[in-house]
Amino acid sequence: MAQPLAKKDDDRDDEADYSPFMGIEKGAVLQEARVFNDPQLDARRCSQVITKLLYLLNQGETFTKVEATEVFFSVTKLFQSRDLGLRRMVYLIIKELSPSADEVIIVTSSLMKDMNSKTDMYRANAIRVLCRITDGTLLTQIERYLKQAIVDKNPVVASAALVSGIHLLQTNPEIVKRWSNEVQEAVQSRAALVQFHALALLHQIRQNDRLAVSKLVTSLTRGSVRSPLAQCLLIRYTSQVIRESGNNTQSGERPFYDFLESCLRHKSEMVIFEAAKAITDLNGVTTRELTPAITVLQLFLSSSKPVLRFAAVRTLNKVAMTHPMAVTNCNIDMESLISDQNRSIATLAITTLLKTGNESSVDRLMKQITNFMSDIADEFKIVVVEAIRSLCLKFPLKYRSLMNFLSNILREEGGFDYKKAIVDSIVILIRDIPDAKESGLLHLCEFIEDCEFTYLSTQILHFIGIEGPKTLDPSKYIRYIYNRVHLENATVRASAVSTLAKFGASVDALKPRIFVLLRRCLFDSDDEVRDRATLYLSTLGGDLENDEDVRDFLFGSLDTPLANLESSLKNYVPSEVAFDIRLVPKEVKSQPLTEKKAQGKKPTGLGAPPSAPPSTVDSYERQLLSIPEFANFGKLFKSSEPVELTEAETEYAVNVVKHIFDTHVVFQYNCTNTIPEQLLEDVFVIVDASEAEEFSQVFSKPVRSLPYDSPGQTFVAFEKPEGLPTTGKFSNTLKFIVKEVDPTSGEAEDDGVEDEYQLEDLDVVAADYILRVGVSNFRNAWESIDPDSERVDEYGLGPRESLSEAVNTVINLLGMQPCEGTEVVPPNSRSHTCLLSGVFIGGVKVLVRLSFGLDGAKDVAMKLSVRSDDVSVSDAIHEIVASG
Amino acid sequence: MSPSTLELCPSVKNIILLDSDGKRIAVKYFSDDWPTNSAKETFEKFVFTKTQKTNARTEAEIAIFENNIVVYKFVQDLQFFVTGSDEENELILSSVLQAFFDSVGILLRGNVDKKAALENLDVILLCIDEIIDGGIILETDPNVIAGKAASNSIDSGAPLSEQTLGQAFASAREHLTRSFLK
Known part of the structure; x- marks a missing residue:
């Protein structure tokens, strides 16, 4: 019994070990390459040596300059041999060695001879090799041959010349452009791939001539293109022409759409898919245009080929982001893909379903996903978690099942990134959906009971410290927090102590009990933990008078930028004078542009300081309050998104953020100097408010110095009537x-010249006075407001492109938060109801119910009902709509 | 040339043939995305490990790695990969993979495994050379590709009588060295 087994093993060893290249070594192969110089060439042996050289190169081995030159020279000798196989290998190795210009000369004549040979294989390959290694000077010599080759009757030769032309166009465009007559002829070739290569080259020759490209596309879309690849290419060119032709044919049919649509019936799947993809990518594609593309993609979903399923589901996933309703027809096929062997397909199917699903299908979907989650990799799970997060924000009423799902997967195995994604999602849901707060916090508490990631534990403890005391029964969190003090490492223990102190400071009833717990922490083995406990005991134990200070200390965010604090501390020399945090500069140091761009991605979840959306407001507020003149403006109500006041890539880039206070408006101009040779000083903006009568300028703060590439801020403040949504138009000029x-x-000259720069106008609109704040249950919220405050009126919006365009216009006009996904208008509907909520300046909650109806062909009529805690606000909303 | 126009032409970033341990048999890169050999090896290793659990034996499989689409198919102890940008038409990439896979199959006469592939490495390299030129698809018909690569191949299995005397000596010498090396 043992014998055959052993024999089997032997066999396998042999097989595994055997390789013709076993023990191959560069030095030895280079020695072997001397056979190339033999007077009697052994073609077979030479081929083998070349293969070995290619093998070495393929394995990542490199030749020194001397070695490469030596090999190259001996290889050139092989042109003497008439062996076809050897010649092929010679071509291959010459391309791999990429010889230098002076070496190329040696083979030029041999290759040119091959180019004129009777053997097509020689001609095609010599063209490819020569064009790969040649530089411009040689090209003029062989141009004549190449032009002939393009129209050669042998497709291999023609393709070789055309593909070489595509490569050469990048280095020697002026020469290749002279070939367009021949290329044009080749486009008519009967050989499929010649047509493909010719089309690619012709388009690239003409790419800068829009009219020519458009003509080319027009003529070809009518004719017959033979190869599927050429057809794909034509589809791409057609979409480019459609894109560039813009929207000037608003009314009638989109040009070339019929062509794209006809390609959906092509016999090649490659072409069908290319056309479907092109249609879904059309600018402002309509549902009617989408439908045939979606239909073919749906068929692909049930293909036996994974590649087809993947391509289709990936495209549909993209469509679902903009046109979720158009994809709903595919939901049944998608659901069956959840169990697809290919996990990429399954994940794409799930995230598509999450985008297209409606409120009623959420529960069923969650059940399916639960089964699916256990057997996919973390990277896919993260995608799913993120999709679920946005679903939950879309359907806040469903938070219960979604939150349950998140807490279940939180308990399962997973890496840090995955766990962090889940925790981030729960945190966001807690912030945005008030009803979800209690259960979410408890889930987080349970999670830290058994969390292996210190980072997550400390972040969650911090978060509980802020949110926990605001709940109905803060005491139930204490146990979870105090458990950490017993069971965790020092870092987590320290943050647990801080969290306990926060509860103590916020909830008077808990204070005595917290004291007991904190005192126990005084005996901790870690310095930091003991220090914190001592600190909190003394701050909390103080008089009631400084209660406010204690809170500030515990909850207030540090108004000094950390970077400034760090540099000040580094510069601090221990001396009699104690370090004073008040002396640390509070102005935010300008950051290099690059960094600023990187920040463009808003951090979300735990990583974002205080909380996601309010974080920008918070930081703005702190920044503004650090400027003494603004300190008495009161609480910042809203800061707008930055509005660009200059075109991209001008000398000076300026955008403005509108900060709305109760009685004031502050414009924060963020200016960037993009000219390295200039230093700007005393930069400020002159604002002409002649078209904003109710505003009067009270203050302006210039930027002292604006060096290249480091943004600076200048501010202008206006007074306005209290609590009213005053609007106006401001024209701006940058002075410096x-x-x-x-x-x-890098030093600036002493003398400067005054100059100014015209900026675009800025509008303060009604939407600036309304905060986008969602409600979780619109109906409850609506009914809880006094019906007497309701104001109803009807408006005619005139002809509109579509219902959804009308809905979006009104949403943007009011700047309110759409609720329950009602901002999406189902395709082909004649009427739609949209629910909006927001907070009006002065902190008044306001809810809006918009009923749209399509009247006649394009005319849209709207009924607007507003309820608000303050009747005057309801009226104000109507005024906004009436004047907008 | 603006990059946008270049992107319009279907293109392939690399063609990779690995063994079942993830070791290179033959690779060809057409893109600057992986400038060094170690970057290439890292990519190959990544793609290899990520695809091991999948069954790409009956139908070609597909995945996205680092913003690249990779289509792949396995047979015996060989693994074929073709990579393109994530904007590329998946089916075009798949047709390139199929062309590579099938033409190698034809050239190795259905006996597609690591041993045969290494023994006929010249043919496989020619095959890749006939499918893609500088990232542009040259040919996708496996029969045409195999025809072009094979007409020039030296048939190592040809009987001795058909070899010239010199070739016979060479082959004998080689067999001898091989057995010594073992």
């Missing part, structure tokens, strides 16, 4: 002193 900068030394 320019100083030339010596590019070598």
Whole structure:
């Protein structure tokens, strides 16, 4: 019994070990390459040596310059041999060795001879090799041959010349462009791939001539293109023409749409898919245009080929982001893909379903996903978690089942990134959906009971410290927190102590009990934990008078930028004078542009300081309050998104953020100097408010100095009537002193010149006075407001492109938060109801119910009902709509 | 040339043939995305590990890695990969993979495994050379590709009588060295 077994093993060893290249070594192969110089060439042996050289190169081995040159020279000798196989290998190795210009000369004549040979294989390959290694000077010599080759009757030769042309166009465009007559002829070739290559080259020759491209596409879409690849290419060119032709044919049919649509019936799947993809990518594609594309993609979903299923589901996933309703027809096929062997397909199917699903299908979907989650990799799970997060924000009423799902997967195995994604999602849901707060916090509490990631534990403890005391029964969290003090590492223990202190400071009833717990922490083995406990005991134990200070200390965010604090501490020399945090500069140091861009991605979840959406407001508020003139403006109500006041890539880039206070408006101009040779000083904005009569300027704060590439802020403040949504138009001019900068030394000249720069106008609109704040249950919220405050009126919106365009216009006009996904208009509907909520300046909650109806062909009529805690606000909303 | 126009032409970033341990048999890169050999090896290793659990034996499989679409198919102890950008038409990439896979199958006469592939590495390299030129698809018909690569191949299995005397000596010498090396 043992014998055959052993024999089997032997066999396998042999097989595994055997390789013709076993023990191959560069030095030895280079020695072997000497056979190339033999007077009597052994073609077979030479081929083998070349294969070995190619093998070495393929394995990542590199040849020194000397070695490569030596090999190259001996290889050139092989042109003497008439062996076809050897010649092929010679071509291959010459391309791999990429010889230098002076070496190329050696083979040029041999290759040119091959180009004129009677053997097609020689001709095609010699063209490819020569064009790969040649530089411009040689090209003029062989141009004549190449032009002939393009129209050669042998498709291999023609393709070789055309593909070489595509490569050469990048280095020698002026030469290749002279070939367009021949290329044009080749486009008519009967050989499928010649047509493909010719089309690619012809398009690239003409790419800068829009009219020519458009003509090319027009003629070809009518004719017959033979190869599927050429057809795909034509589809791409057609979409480009459609894109560039813009929207000037608003009314009638989109040009070339019929062509794209006809490609959906092509016999090649490759072409069908290309056309479907092109249609879904059309700018402002309509549902009617989408439908045939979706239909073919749906068929692909049930294909036996994974590649087809993947391609289709990936495209549909993209469509679902903009046109969720158009994809709903595919939901049944999608659901069956959840169990697809290919996990990428399954994940794409799930995230598509999450985007297209409606409120009623959520529960069923969650059940399916639960089974699916256990057998996919973390990276896919993260995608699913993120999709579920946005679903939950879309359907806040469903938070219970979604929150349950998140807490279940939180308990299962998973890596840090996955767990962090789940925790982030729960945190966001707690912030945005008030009803979800209690259960969400408890889930987080349970999670830290058994959490292996210190980072997550500390972040969650911090979060509980902020949110926990605001709940109905804060005491139930204490146990979870105090458990951490017993069971965790020092870092987590320290943050648990801080969290306990926060509860103590916020909830008077808990204070004595917290004291007991904190005292126990005084005996901790870690310095930091003991220090914190001592600190909190003394701050909390103080008089009631400084209660406010204690809170500030515990909850207030540090108004000093950490970077400034760090540099001040580094510069601090221990001395008699104690370090004073008040001396640390509070102005935010300008950051280099690059960093700023990186921040463009808003951090969300735990990573974002205080909380996601309010975080920008918070930081703005702190920044503004650090400027003494703004300190008495009161609480910041809203800061707008930055509005660009300059075109992209101009000398000076300026955008503005509108900060709305109760009686004031502050414009924060973020200016960037993009000219390295200039230093700007005393930069400020002159604002002409002649078209904003109710505003009066009270203050302006210039930027002292604005060096290249580091943004600075200048502010202008206006007074306005209290609590009213006053609107107006402001024209802006940037004023400054320019100083030339010596590019070598980087020093600016002493004398500067005054200059100004015209900026775009800025509008303060009604939407600036309304905060986008959602409600979880619109109906409850609506009914809880006094019906007497309701104001109803009807408006005619005139002809509109579509119902959804009308809905979006009104949403943007009011700047309110759409609720329950009602901002999406189902395709082909004649009427739609949209629910909006927001907070009006002065902190008044306001709810809006919009009923749209399509009247006649394109005319849209709207009924607007507003309820609000303050009747005047309801009226104000009507005024906004009436004047908008 | 603006990159946008270049992107319009279907293109392939690399063609990779690995053994079942993830070791290279033959690779060809047409893109600058992986400038060094170690970057290439890292990519190959990544793709290899990520695809091990999948069954790509009956139908070609597909996945996205680092913003690239990778289509792949396995047979015996060989693994074929073709990579393109994530904007590329998946079916075009798949047709390139199929072309590579099938033409190698034809050239190795259905006996597609690591041993045969290494023994006929010249043919496989020619095959890749005939499918893609500098990232542009040259040919996708496996029969045409195999025809072009094979007409020039030296048939190592040809009987001795058909070899010239010199070739016979060479082959004998080689067999001898091989047995010594073992």
